[in-house]
Amino acid sequence: xxxxxxxxxxxxxxxxxxxxxxxxxxxxxxxxxxxxxxxxxxxxxxxxxxxxxxxxxxxxxxxxxxxxxxxxxxxxxxxxxxxxxxxxxxxxxxxxxxxxxxxxxxxxxxxxxxxxxxxx
Ligand SMILES: [Cu+2]
Numbered sequence: 001x002x003x004x005x006x007x008x009x010x011x012x013x014x015x016x017x018x019x020x021x022x023x024x025x026x027x028x029x030x031x032x033x034x035x036x037x038x039x040x041x042x043x044x045x046x047x048x049x050x051x052x053x054x055x056x057x058x059x060x061x062x063x064x065x066x067x068x069x070x071x072x073x074x075x076x077x078x079x080x081x082x083x084x085x086x087x088x089x090x091x092x093x094x095x096x097x098x099x100x101x102x103x104x105x106x107x108x109x110x111x112x113x114x115x116x117x118x119x120x
Contacts, residue, residue, distance in 0.1 A: 055101060066083045084112060
């Protein structure tokens with residue numbers, strides 16, 4: 001065996017373990033910073049925009065409205081016609097079938113829900 005090569009190998013192992021110790025200490029701080037960074041996008045993602053829609057059916061007693069709606073970005077839903085529960089069901093008396101409206105949606109009790117509706 002070549003003694004010089006063995007020594008070089010031993011030095012490499014020492015250098016590698018020293019480097020990995022330094023990396024472990026450094027990455028601990030780096031992880032904490034990453035945790036702070038990751039909260040900002042999650043908060044801004046929640047912003048809800050009014051969505052254009054047309055009222056197809058109103059069921060005031062059930063507190064539901066059937067809407068032909070455009071894409072709902074904050075719910076990740078594409079354009080379609082479907083029934084939604086309405087948070088302020090008393091407001092349904094102000095609307096009639098065929099009305100063009102701007103609707104704000106949010107998830108309430110795990111369900112897509114109309115939280116605000118304005119006639120256009
Ligand atoms: Cu839908």
